[in-house]
Amino acid sequence: MNVSEVMVQYLKAAGVGHVFGYPGDPNVEFMEAARRAGMQFVLGRREGTAGLMAEACGFLTGRPGVCMSTLGPGSSNMVNAVANAWLDRVPMIAISGQIERKREQTFTHQVLDHNQIFSPVSKWATHVAPDTVGIVMRKALRTAMAERPGPVHITTHADVVGMEATDDAIVLPPLSVARGSLQVFTQNSESFDLQDRLRKARRPVILAGIAAQRAGAHHALARLAETAGLPVVVAPMSKGVLAEDHAYYAGTLDMACNAFMWDFLKGCDLLLAVGFDAVELIKRWQLSMPTVHIDAVPNTDQIYPAEVELVGDIGAILEGLSSAWQGAAKWEVAEVRRHREALRAAYYAGRVKGRLNPTDVVDAVREAMPREAIATTDVGSHKLLVGQGWTTYEPRSVLMTNGLSSMGYSLPAAIAAKLLHPERPVVCFVGDGGLAMVQGELRLASSLGLDLLVVVFCDNSLNRIEIKQSNRKYPSWGTLIEPTDMLPLARSMACEGAMVDSAAALQKLLASGRPKDRPLVVGAQIDPAQYTAQF
Numbered sequence: 001m002n003v004s005e006v007m008v009q010y011l012k013a014a015g016v017g018h019v020f021g022y023p024g025d026p027n028v029e030f031m032e033a034a035r036r037a038g039m040q041f042v043l044g045r046r047e048g049t050a051g052l053m054a055e056a057c058g059f060l061t062g063r064p065g066v067c068m069s070t071l072g073p074g075s076s077n078m079v080n081a082v083a084n085a086w087l088d089r090v091p092m093i094a095i096s097g098q099i100e101r102k103r104e105q106t107f108t109h110q111v112l113d114h115n116q117i118f119s120p121v122s123k124w125a126t127h128v129a130p131d132t133v134g135i136v137m138r139k140a141l142r143t144a145m146a147e148r149p150g151p152v153h154i155t156t157h158a159d160v161v162g163m164e165a166t167d168d169a170i171v172l173p174p175l176s177v178a179r180g181s182l183q184v185f186t187q188n189s190e191s192f193d194l195q196d197r198l199r200k201a202r203r204p205v206i207l208a209g210i211a212a213q214r215a216g217a218h219h220a221l222a223r224l225a226e227t228a229g230l231p232v233v234v235a236p237m238s239k240g241v242l243a244e245d246h247a248y249y250a251g252t253l254d255m256a257c258n259a260f261m262w263d264f265l266k267g268c269d270l271l272l273a274v275g276f277d278a279v280e281l282i283k284r285w286q287l288s289m290p291t292v293h294i295d296a297v298p299n300t301d302q303i304y305p306a307e308v309e310l311v312g313d314i315g316a317i318l319e320g321l322s323s324a325w326q327g328a329a330k331w332e333v334a335e336v337r338r339h340r341e342a343l344r345a346a347y348y349a350g351r352v353k354g355r356l357n358p359t360d361v362v363d364a365v366r367e368a369m370p371r372e373a374i375a376t377t378d379v380g381s382h383k384l385l386v387g388q389g390w391t392t393y394e395p396r397s398v399l400m401t402n403g404l405s406s407m408g409y410s411l412p413a414a415i416a417a418k419l420l421h422p423e424r425p426v427v428c429f430v431g432d433g434g435l436a437m438v439q440g441e442l443r444l445a446s447s448l449g450l451d452l453l454v455v456v457f458c459d460n461s462l463n464r465i466e467i468k469q470s471n472r473k474y475p476s477w478g479t480l481i482e483p484t485d486m487l488p489l490a491r492s493m494a495c496e497g498a499m500v501d502s503a504a505a506l507q508k509l510l511a512s513g514r515p516k517d518r519p520l521v522v523g524a525q526i527d528p529a530q531y532t533a534q535f
Helices: 003-013 025-036 047-061 073-088 114-121 133-145 194-200 210-214 218-228 258-266 314-324 333-347 358-368 381-389 410-420 432-438 441-447 463-471 486-492 503-511 529-534
Strands: 018-022 040-043 065-069 092-098 124-127 151-157 183-186 204-208 232-234 249-252 270-274 291-295 308-311 374-377 426-431 453-458 496-500 520-525
Touching: 003 025, 003 133, 003 151, 018 025, 018 047, 018 410, 025 040, 025 065, 025 092, 025 151, 040 047, 040 410, 047 065, 047 073, 047 092, 047 410, 065 073, 073 092, 073 114, 073 151, 092 114, 092 133, 114 124, 114 151, 124 133, 133 151, 194 314, 204 218, 210 218, 218 314, 232 258, 249 258, 249 333, 249 381, 258 333, 291 314, 333 381, 358 381, 358 426, 358 453, 358 503, 358 529, 374 381, 374 410, 381 426, 381 463, 381 529, 410 426, 410 432, 410 441, 426 432, 432 453, 463 529, 486 496, 486 520, 496 503, 503 520
Parallel strands: 018 040, 018 065, 065 092, 092 151, 124 151, 204 232, 204 270, 232 249, 270 291, 291 308, 374 426, 426 453, 453 520, 496 520
Antiparallel strands: 183 308
């Protein structure tokens, strides 16, 4: 095998079926090896969006999503997607072609130092050679998936990709997590009895995050909530780790109703931070009650102080707590239900009668979509409402970026989600500003025959920044976007299109059926006043 064939065989053995990218001359050998191996290559309309598709694959599968670029501007265009995976804690292998090794040190045309560019936003940046390709691929897979997961960048030189490999044995490293030993870290040498602390607490609560979702701890989380009677607040990227119709689901943190949710947590007297990653915090940490850190990694961020850390398999730790529990439920189901009802009322604050409000859009789409639907959301004011208001029932069924929070994420993520789960409906929520960044990918979606529902919140502005200008008594300057008619835009991309300006019109449109072989792009002309009331 040549170097490219070894790389591809490692990826295939690890369960990777797609490569997303935009190729150049140094990629030809790798692409041919991928074609012969039966992998699917998805030609994104630019390297950055191809990388976001790969990130979504990594989020959905737990295995590295793979993206590819050529040298020079191709590699620099891919940096944002790699950084996104870095802060979203998603496994990724990013591959960039490069000029021949002999010329790399002195030639300047399109030559960038990949290791210097990608090292700040990668767990590892390296290159392959005929005598190291096997060990590099093993280390890349293991590094990308190890807690906390993230991207690895590999440079492939033009004179290397077609060379015969001498390090060609395909030997995968362990990639699954076995239940191992528990490590307990305390502030002093005294023993810590969490069961006793839970029993003595008056109002304990769980804050669950993306590490709990990665660990597959949703069943254990639900059992502990039910056994001990503990409300569960979730972080945005972990939506679905507890079904949102569960009796102990208590809302999403740092989305819409932000102050309401923080006030709820401030009323508790013991916090179990279960796989909660501080990378998702939008507001500063506001809690001072005793906190227990339960995660696969120690609390090295120290964004929140924890008097004890239980480090190990998250699901096993939660199962152990449930099995040992002997007390009564700390919260009655009715109490949590009343909290959810108050949260829901706060969610609708600021609605304008007779206009199409952002919450009307979320509600109409949720009502039209089945329970198992996958939703992706872009960055902007609408994300905060989708993050709180979209009812989620399964892990990994809402895709958002809340680490780097890069605009333009939701459409590439929706394409990847539909490729991986063709049997499930997929809806993409995006603002008009975010769509403007990536609208070329609509043509890709239609060429692939993907029946996405793309819902565009049209308010003709960069609303999050416009609100901040207004709060300082500044005019809207540099934040306004010219209106776009989604009907001709969609048709130019071989999609169906429609514009709606009322909840009734949106409901009627969604009830009338959608095309089975291409996206439906719906421009929802909203009144943004509700955003101001919410945020």
